Every structure is written in C-alpha cells, then in structure tokens.
Amino acid sequence: MPTPARTSRRDIVAAGRDLVEAEGLEGLTMQRVATAVGVRAPSLYKHVSSRGALVKLIVEDVVADLAASLEGRGRTGDAGDDLAVLATVFRDFARAHPETYRLIFSPLPEDWRPDPDRLAEASRPVLEATTALAGSDRALDAARTVTAWAHGFVSMELADAFRLGGDVDRAFGFGVASLVDALSRSVPAR
Amino acid sequence: MPTPARTSRRDIVAAGRDLVEAEGLEGLTMQRVATAVGVRAPSLYKHVSSRGALVKLIVEDVVADLAASLEGRGRTGDAGDDLAVLATVFRDFARAHPETYRLIFSPLPEDWRPDPDRLAEASRPVLEATTALAGSDRALDAARTVTAWAHGFVSMELADAFRLGGDVDRAFGFGVASLVDALSRSVPAR
DNA sequence: ACCTGAACACCGTTCAAGT
DNA sequence: ACCTGAACACCGTTCAAGT
Numbered sequence: 001m002p003t004p005a006r007t008s009r010r011d012i013v014a015a016g017r018d019l020v021e022a023e024g025l026e027g028l029t030m031q032r033v034a035t036a037v038g039v040r041a042p043s044l045y046k047h048v049s050s051r052g053a054l055v056k057l058i059v060e061d062v063v064a065d066l067a068a069s070l071e072g073r074g075r076t077g078d079a080g081d082d083l084a085v086l087a088t089v090f091r092d093f094a095r096a097h098p099e100t101y102r103l104i105f106s107p108l109p110e111d112w113r114p115d116p117d118r119l120a121e122a123s124r125p126v127l128e129a130t131t132a133l134a135g136s137d138r139a140l141d142a143a144r145t146v147t148a149w150a151h152g153f154v155s156m157e158l159a160d161a162f163r164l165g166g167d168v169d170r171a172f173g174f175g176v177a178s179l180v181d182a183l184s185r186s187v188p189a190r
Numbered sequence: 191m192p193t194p195a196r197t198s199r200r201d202i203v204a205a206g207r208d209l210v211e212a213e214g215l216e217g218l219t220m221q222r223v224a225t226a227v228g229v230r231a232p233s234l235y236k237h238v239s240s241r242g243a244l245v246k247l248i249v250e251d252v253v254a255d256l257a258a259s260l261e262g263r264g265r266t267g268d269a270g271d272d273l274a275v276l277a278t279v280f281r282d283f284a285r286a287h288p289e290t291y292r293l294i295f296s297p298l299p300e301d302w303r304p305d306p307d308r309l310a311e312a313s314r315p316v317l318e319a320t321t322a323l324a325g326s327d328r329a330l331d332a333a334r335t336v337t338a339w340a341h342g343f344v345s346m347e348l349a350d351a352f353r354l355g356g357d358v359d360r361a362f363g364f365g366v367a368s369l370v371d372a373l374s375r376s377v378p379a380r
Numbered sequence: 381a382c383c384t385g386a387a388c389a390c391c392g393t394t395c396a397a398g399t
Numbered sequence: 400a401c402c403t404g405a406a407c408a409c410c411g412t413t414c415a416a417g418t
Contacts, residue, residue: 003400005400006401006402029392030393031392039401039403040402041392042394042403045394050392050393051392102297105351106297107345109214127354140354140356141364141365145364145369148339148346149339152340152341152342156337158297159297163306163310164330166334175331178332178369183368185371194382195381195382196382197382219409219410219411220411229383232383235411235412236382
C-alpha cells in the first residue's frame with residue numbers, strides 16, 4: 001500500500017541549502033537534513049542518491065539565483081558602467097550568502113560539480129559587457145580577466161584575507177576602474 | 191620508563207601534506223596519517239592537538255613554500271616585468287601543488303587559519319612591485335587588484351571553470367598585460 | 381614520555397521489514 | 400511507494416593501561 005511522500009527533493013534541497021548557509025558544508029549531514037524535513041536519514045535516499053548529489057543540487061540552486069541576480073543588470077548604455085554594476089551585484093550576492101557563495105566556487109569532487117551550462121548562463125551578462133567594451137576579439141579574454149578579479153577579490157574578502165588595513169571598498173572601486181580603463185583601450189603594448 | 195618518540199610533528203605534517211596533495215582534504219584522516227608515520231591514531235595527539243591543528247600546520251607549511259618561491263623573483267628592474275614574473279611563479283606553484291594550493295585559499299574554520307604574518311610575508315614581493323609600478327599611494331589597492339586577479343584566475347583554472355573554449359594561457363597573458371597597463375598609468379578617470 | 385586498545389559519539393549508506 | 404530501525408564500515412577523540 002503506497003505511502004504518500006512526507007517530503008520532496010525540493011524541500012530537501014532548500015533545507016540543505018539553509019544548513020550550508022548556517023553552518024558551512026561540513027554542517028550538512030544527512031541526519032540533520034532529515035530532521036529538518038521531518039524524516040529519518042535513510043528516507044532521504046528515496047529522493048537524492050547521495051550526499052554528493054545533494055551538494056550538487058544545492059550548488060545548482062545557488063548558481064541559478066546568482067544568474068538571476070545578474071540578469072539584465074548590465075544595460076545602462078555605458079559598457080564600463082555596466083561592468084561596474086555587474087561587479088557590485090556579484091559582490092553583494094557573495095556577501096548576502098557567504099557560505100553558499102563559497103560553496104559554488106569550492107573545488108568540489110568531479111561528480112558534485114554543477115552542469116556547465118548553468119555556469120555559462122551566469123557568466124553571459126559579463127561577456128556581453130566585455131564585448132561592448134573591448135570588442136568581440138578580446139571579449140572572452142576580457143571577461144575572464146574581470147571574472148577572475150571579481151571572484152578572487154570577493155573570495156579573499158570573505159576569507160578575511162585583506163589584513164594589511166586600508167579601505168576594502170576603495171580597493172574594490174579601484175579594481176573595477178582599473179580594469180574598465182585597461183579593457184576599453186586598444187591592445188596593451190606588452 | 192620513557193619511550194623514545196617513534197614519530198614527530200615534522201613527520202606528521204609532511205605525511206599529512208602528502209595525503210592532502212594526493213587525495214584532497216577529506217582524504218586527510220587521522221588514521222591514515224598515523225599509518226603513514228607508523229603509529230596508531232591516538233598517538234598523534236601527543237604531537238598535534240587535533241585534526242584542525244594539523245590542517246593549520248599543513249597550511250602554514252605550504253604558505254612558507256609559496257613565499258619562498260616568490261621571494262626575490264621580482265627584481266628585473268622593470269616593475270611591469272616583475273609583476274608578470276611573480277604572477278607566473280604564483281600560477282606555476284598552484285599547478286605544481288593543486289590540492290595544497292586550494293587548501294591555503296579555502297574558507298577554513300577560524301582556528302584552522304594560518305598566522306596572518308605568514309600570509310603577509312608571501313604578499314610582500316607583490317607589494318614591492320606595485321609600489322614601483324603605481325606609486326606608494328596606490329600600491330596597496332594595486333596589490334589587492336593583482337592578487338585578487340591572480341588568485342581568482344588560478345582557482346578558476348584549477349576548478350576547470352574556463353569552459354567556453356579559447357586559449358587559457360593567452361587569457362592569463364592578456365590579464366597580466368591589462369593590469370600592468372592600467373596600473374602604470376595615472377589615476378583612472380572614472 | 382610515548383604508544384596502545386577499547387570505548388564513545390558521531391558519520392554515510394544499505395537493506396529487510398513495515399504500512 | 401515511501402518510511403523505518405538495525406546494521407556496517409568508517410570517522411575524531413579520550414583515556415586508562417602498558418612499557
């Protein structure tokens with residue numbers, strides 16, 4: 001006689017994401033997720049195949065939210081301003097969800113990694129802005145430069161790795177301005 | 191009656207570091223470390239206070255090696271060239287020790303983090319180069335921009351996050367050249 | 381002074397048994 | 400069809416007992 005499901009993959013992913021945000025990835029245990037959704041740990045395996053698979057679902061959920069935050073934010077008419085806006089939205093997302101942001105850029109085992117298409121979706125707005133700013137020949141290199149800088153900056157900020165004093169907000173502004181400046185010029189001389 | 195030590199903190203850190211490099215942080219179990227140094231797990235606690243403390247010692251060991259690699263490499267006479275050399279040494283280090291590189295930039299629990307002084311030591315060569323390139327007023331902002339970019343680039347490369355094709359080496363060269371270009375100019379106009 | 385086996389409180393995961 | 404308790408093979412860590 002069938003039993004109605006007492007939980008769902010959706011609930012499990014949401015509960016898992018909350019757990020990660022609250023306690024980090026190591027706080028994500030199957031037992032705690034189970035308690036959060038009102039079930040025993042073994043029952044989770046009817047909905048997700050393993051803890052790793054759950055991590056992957058959580059990562060994809062977070063990446064989708066990040067993509068949605070960036071979507072349509074680079075449309076001021078000035079490609080340099082667009083890039084600055086995108087960088088700020090990106091940084092704000094990271095600060096609003098520090099643990100899950102860390103998670104999506106963590107070195108995860110192969111089978112826990114999100115579908116590459118989801119990542120491509122999140123990076124499209126940046127690519128559009130760099131195309132406008134630096135030309136289509138240089139757009140990919142330029143997007144990689146900006147993305148690397150933004151991710152590096154934000155992850156160092158979250159890791160509390162800027163320890164030499166100074167104004168971190170100013171350093172962020174300085175970084176965007178320098179990049180926009182460099183990318184809007186013709187090919188560097190070196 | 192005293193027993194002579196069958197292992198040492200030094201051996202334990204070295205064995206732990208090898209384990210992390212070979213299998214990632216989650217491969218670092220006290221039991222495996224113990225086996226590697228020829229002892230049982232409980233004995234390790236005579237030499238390190240916890241697994242977290244061992245992780246911290248490993249991180250500090252890796253950071254010291256990174257600092258040594260960078261030391262004295264930014265001295266060509268041209269500050270732009272210096273920065274390019276430092277970036278390349280940094281990237282080579284990451285590719286030579288991918289797992290331990292990841293570890294030192296991982297979001298670690300507070301008490302597992304290395305002594306800030308060790309990190310400052312590793313970043314000094316960059317700060318010297320940006321001082322020469324951008325002037326002392328802008329040196330810190332410039333160093334943060336370069337460091338963020340380099341770390342972001344390398345960590346995305348290691349995470350296999352550059353999935354849109356193109357030449358990753360060229361993107362790295364493009365990034366350094368753009369940054370050097372921007373930082374060697376006067377204050378950006380934005 | 382260091383090393384050990386036994387024990388404790390946890391993990392993730394499997395599986396037969398319940399409804 | 401989903402949920403459960405019991406079990407298995409692991410963890411990190413503590414501690415009394417050995418040398």
